[in-house]
Amino acid sequence: MSITPSITSGGDGDTKRLMAAGSWTAANANLLEPLIDAAASKTAGEPSLLIDMAGVTQFDTYGACLLKRLQQARSARNxxxxxxxxxxxxxxxxxxxQETPPGAAAREQKAGSLRSAFEFLGRATIGFGHDLFALAEMLGLLCRSVVRVMANPRAFRLTSTTYHIDRVGWQAVPIIVLITFLIGCIIAQQGFFHFRKFGADAYVVDMVGILILREIGVLLVAIMVAGRSGSSYTAELGSMKMREEIDALRTMGLDPIDVLVLPRVLALVIALPILTFIGSMAALYGGGLVANLYGGMSPDIYIARLKEAISVTHFQVGMIKAPFMALVIGIVACAQGFQVKGSAESLGRQTTNAVVKSIFLVIVLDGLFAIFFASIDM
Amino acid sequence: MSEPIIHVRDLVVGFGDRVVLDHVSVDVMGGEIFGFVGGSGSGKSVLLRTIIGLLAVRGGSIEVLGTRLDTASGSERRAIERRWGILFQQGALFSSLTALQNVQFPMREYLHISPRLMDEMAAAKLEMVGIRAVDHNKFPAELSGGMTKRVALARALALDPELVFLDEPTSGLDPIAAGDFDELIRTLQKTLGLTVFMITHDLDSLYTVCDRIGVLADGRVVAVGGISTILASPHPWVQAYFRGRRATIVQSRIANRTS
Known part of the structure; x- marks a missing residue:
């Protein structure tokens, strides 16, 4: 059915004639385009031209557009x-x-690489400022919401909060236990392997105990919660924003911060210390198991050494950090969720942002706490 | 208007133990605008989605553009898919691409043409459906409902298909925009020689653009034909739909317009 398109010149009389034939359709557009461009350049200098389309058996918008291109190229030369x-x-x-305006499409010009690099840097800096502002705003809104709820406790959403505690706390227990247990094992194994060279086996327990209670336990759990629950907060709030559910809440006289953000952030603030405790215990258990199986240290000695090595202070240092990290994760996740625009791509981008930024901020916060605790001798 | 472009025989489709389409038969002729109407949940969309291959068939046959789709191989099916365009109810534009890129997407996949021609073609298609050049580089989120439908129609027409499926093309548009859209479908159908299979609720569309109408009720086609044939049908749903208060108002308005 489809016939290869062709343009042949068949001149008689004063005006030059082109005979067109074949199927001028989408499927043949790749063949037709060079023919048209060749015809446009070949007929340059001919004051008038007649194109005889009698041989064209199929003709669609692709054929029409290319024919128009030939006509325009010639009329540009008068x-x-x-x-x-x-x-x-x-x-x-x-x-x-023919009625469509000519050559409407102008490809976007790509800027020079140096210029675009500077432009990117500038945009990133401004974006960073906006992010900080958004975080501060979310923190402020959250504080206002807390005050409002304290003044009127009936406005507190207990059901929603317990639901979120179940999701981010209880349902996260298995994976948190597994990961922290493994990390505890690995730290103990590495300790025994390297400390043995100095005959310092006994101090492995000190290292495991202090490291896990002060730093690894809370940090690891916070990072996992940021990836697991922070991302789901952003995605939930973002898709609610996309489908105008948040606007709907507002028009019903409800504050989305009260209804959506406060229960979620509060759930995190409650769940993260609990998870940190469970995770730290699992890591210590893992360390003890490795000490027994790999280091040849009996459980009694491990526990006795642990008692000597660690104090309640170490435990407190770890646990004090947990709710603050939860607050950072929750605020970043919710703020990013509210920044989602209409498209699916933007939802994905904000979710990635939420995870990356909350992990970054958790580590920064941990560093600040380390300085703080060192200066107060904890 | 010679041989049927879509030829559906005794089609049975169901989910679980619920049968949605019960021995549905329908023919759509070449070069006509066929409107399909039915109550919410009557299976109109199911019929459309079954014909275009998104839902599985339990029984019966579907023949589109001379190919049995229910038994076609993957490559035969793809060859047919290249020859039809589909306008989804919500537009289904790719949200990460601009209007222009959305229209270029099928071209990029199926045709080996130069970027320049692709730009020209996409711009021409968008102009033909009434999207001005300033809006060509907008993202779907920045387009109004009517514009989204127009861009989606341009994408459906990107490869110059012979057959176009429209799923409720005028739903969600104001009456003026809906009227314009009907007119656009009519014009494009004439100039491009399209066959249009359209699902609609819009009485105006049924009266003004459709050549023939099929009515789906209780999982069966209860009436097929021109508007006068449909109006003569004794089926209670048809009577309620076409003789209801709103239908009477539309009828008198259209009668006024023509007289």
């Missing part, structure tokens, strides 16, 4: 082009296409 013998419907189609 040369006339006549088109004749377009069959029935094709005539209508061609005039429809």
């Amino acid at each position: 040369e006339a082009t006549g088109i004749t013998a377009l069959q029935g419907r094709f005539e209508e189609l061609f005039s429809e296409v």
